[in-house]
Amino acid sequence: xxxxxxxxxxxxxxxxxxxDAPYTARPKISRFAAVDVPDGTVFDGEIxxxxxxxxALKRLWKAGGFTTKxxxxxxxxxxxxxxxxTLPTPTGPRRRSALRFAVEGQVPIDLxxxxxxxxxxxxxxxxxxxxxxxxxxATVRSSLESTVTAMERAGRYVDAIDFSGFAxxxxxxxxxxxxxxxxxxxxxxxxxxISAGQAxxxxxxxxxxGDDATRSIERALGISFAEAExxxxxxxxxxxxxxxxxxxxxxxxxxxxxxxxxxxxxxxNFWTHAHPELPVSSAVLTGGGSRLNGLAAVLNxxxxxxxxxxxxxxxxxxxxxxxxxxxDRWALELAAPLGVTVGAKTPSAKAASxxxASxxxAKPPRASRAQKAQKGGTR
Numbered sequence: 001x002x003x004x005x006x007x008x009x010x011x012x013x014x015x016x017x018x019x020d021a022p023y024t025a026r027p028k029i030s031r032f033a034a035v036d037v038p039d040g041t042v043f044d045g046e047i048x049x050x051x052x053x054x055x056a057l058k059r060l061w062k063a064g065g066f067t068t069k070x071x072x073x074x075x076x077x078x079x080x081x082x083x084x085x086t087l088p089t090p091t092g093p094r095r096r097s098a099l100r101f102a103v104e105g106q107v108p109i110d111l112x113x114x115x116x117x118x119x120x121x122x123x124x125x126x127x128x129x130x131x132x133x134x135x136x137x138a139t140v141r142s143s144l145e146s147t148v149t150a151m152e153r154a155g156r157y158v159d160a161i162d163f164s165g166f167a168x169x170x171x172x173x174x175x176x177x178x179x180x181x182x183x184x185x186x187x188x189x190x191x192x193x194i195s196a197g198q199a200x201x202x203x204x205x206x207x208x209x210g211d212d213a214t215r216s217i218e219r220a221l222g223i224s225f226a227e228a229e230x231x232x233x234x235x236x237x238x239x240x241x242x243x244x245x246x247x248x249x250x251x252x253x254x255x256x257x258x259x260x261x262x263x264x265x266x267x268x269n270f271w272t273h274a275h276p277e278l279p280v281s282s283a284v285l286t287g288g289g290s291r292l293n294g295l296a297a298v299l300n301x302x303x304x305x306x307x308x309x310x311x312x313x314x315x316x317x318x319x320x321x322x323x324x325x326x327x328d329r330w331a332l333e334l335a336a337p338l339g340v341t342v343g344a345k346t347p348s349a350k351a352a353s354x355x356x357a358s359x360x361x362a363k364p365p366r367a368s369r370a371q372k373a374q375k376g377g378t379r
Contacts, residue, residue, distance in 0.1 A: 003030070003068040004159050005061075006337035008330070009042050009147070010288065011187055011211065015330050016060050017338060018068065019316070023345035028317040032327045033064030039225070044077040044188040046147050053150035061156075069156045074336030076164035076184070076191045080139045081107045082203045087118065089130040107138040115141050119166065121199060135203060137163045160340055165193040165203040167339030168286060172310045174198040178281030181268055182310070183299070184336060185289030187211045190260060191336075192267045196278055202271050206263040210289025213260075216252040221245065236293025257295070261302045268303060284310040286335040310335060315342050 004022045008015040018031035037056045040049060047053035060066075087102045099116050107114070120134040148158055168182045174197050184191040190206040217235075218228035231249060237257065241250040272279045282305055285296055290309070300307040312335040313327075327334075 003066075004070040004072045004341060005064075005066050005068060005156075006334065006341055007071050007073045008333050008337050009045050009047060009073065010333065011037075011039070011042055013037050014042075014056050014060050015334060016064055016066065017327070017334055018064065018066050019338070019341045022072070022341035023343065026317060027315065027341055028319060029313070029322055029327070030319040031064045031066055032322050032325045032330075033060050033066075034326065034330060035060045035063055044079075045075060045186070046077065046143060047150040048146060050146055050150040050153060053147070054153035057151060057154035057156060061154075070159035071151055071156050072158070072160045072162075072337060072340040074162055074164035074167045074340055075139060075144070076186065076205060076336065077139075077143070077189055078205070078207050079143045080137065080163065080205055081109060082163075082165070082205065083107060083136045083138075084133070084202065085118075085136045086124065086126065086131050086133050087136075089123070089132050103136055103138070107136065109138050109140060113141045115139050115144070117163065119200070121201065135200065137166075137203075160345060162340045163203075164336035164339070165191050166200060167336050167342075168310075169193055169195050169198065169200045169339075170342045171312060171315055171335060171339030172284055172286075173314065175282060179271070179275075179278045181264075181280045181283040181303075181305075183264060183283055183285050183290070184287040185209055185260075185285070185292075185295075186287045187289065190264065190287070190289070192264060194268070194271050194280060201275075201278075204267045204270075206260065206267070208256075208260045208263060210287075210292070213253055213256045213289075213292070216256040217249050220248050220252040232292065236295075237298055238294055257292070257298070261299060264299070265302055281305055283307045286310045286312060286332050288333040290332055312338060 003018055003020045006017045006019055013034055013036040015034045017029055020028045020030050035056055038052055041052045041056060042048065083106060085103065085106055090098045099118055100111050103116065117137045118134055120132040122133050124131050124133050151158060164184060168184055172182060179194055179196050182193040186209045188209045188211055190209055192204045192206065193200050194202040214225060214229045214232050217231050218225050232253060235250065235253065237254065241247045268280050283299065283303060285307060296307045312331045
């Protein structure tokens with residue numbers, strides 16, 4: 001049976017999930033493992049230290065007993081640009097190569113060092129000529145080189161890479177009515193995707209994430225990053241500080257989170273101003289940074305819409321071997337990489353796999369048994 005390993009790369013460690021029968025209507029999670037990595041190995045979703053990264057990948061495969069060398073992962077970092085664009089409808093076999101010329105001047109990236117993808121959403125006519133409106137995603141090609149090289153050094157290879165925003169939309173159940181915002185709070189960035197039905201309509205990457213809140217505590221208290229991370233998780237946004245030290249830590253944490261929430265709210269307001277006929281009526285939280293105690297409740301008040309945690313496992317069957325594993329602990333972090341395995345694998349997924357150089361706020365969920373797979377989207 002075909003299989004891939006959906007990989008989550010974070011500053012503190014690697015998480016891998018083996019998905020059997022990926023890109024089908026019935027993917028199945030059969031194995032899971034997590035390993036720690038030394039500080040400096042990974043940053044913003046990229047493997048920076050290839051030697052240590054390759055070693056960590058080998059340890060992860062051994063710990064999980066993975067039976068495939070194929071890897072998939074999602075990307076969403078500060079080097080990615082997402083734009084709403086209108087392009088001439090391409091024809092013929094050179095559709096992808098024509099994209100580079102069609103978007104010249106529309107993204108602040110050197111197109112000679114860029115990976116481009118375009119998700120068409122609707123057909124329009126401009127001056128009598130057929131065009132497509134959609135979402136353009138561009139990233140720096142060289143930013144993936146170190147990660148892909150580390151995987152190759154470990155004897156693994158990339159089967160598919162996708163923009164995390166698209167992967168999240170495919171993974172999570174579509175909204176029943178109105179527009180929905182998926183808010184994935186990562187370590188260094190927060191991805192906001194607004195969709196109507198199963199199709200993403202708008203996406204923004206906010207240059208702030210869970211690590212920013214941790215660093216604010218680290219600086220305020222003069223402690224290590226690891227100590228600040230533990231303090232953040234224990235403290236949350238519950239309030240009630242008494243000592244001078246706790247008041248200071250609580251203040252900087254709340255100020256940092258307030259800045260992130262303002263950016264998220266501004267993103268939703270921008271969408272609503274441009275599309276008053278389709279305001280955001282609900283929001284879903286994913287990503288490791290969303291585990292901050294009290295964040296869902298604060299977002300609920302700030303956005304004025306119901307906020308709940310995403311059920312990231314509902315698209316999968318679960319084998320008996322992983323039901324007692326630690327998978328549920330990392331369910332929110334694994335949302336984007338798991339989303340890459342959902343839906344039919346498209347030509348753009350294969351192209352991306354080439355080596356670059358060439359309501360009531362809920363509690364964070366536990367893994368649940370699959371009900372049905374969500375289809376659609378591009379890679």
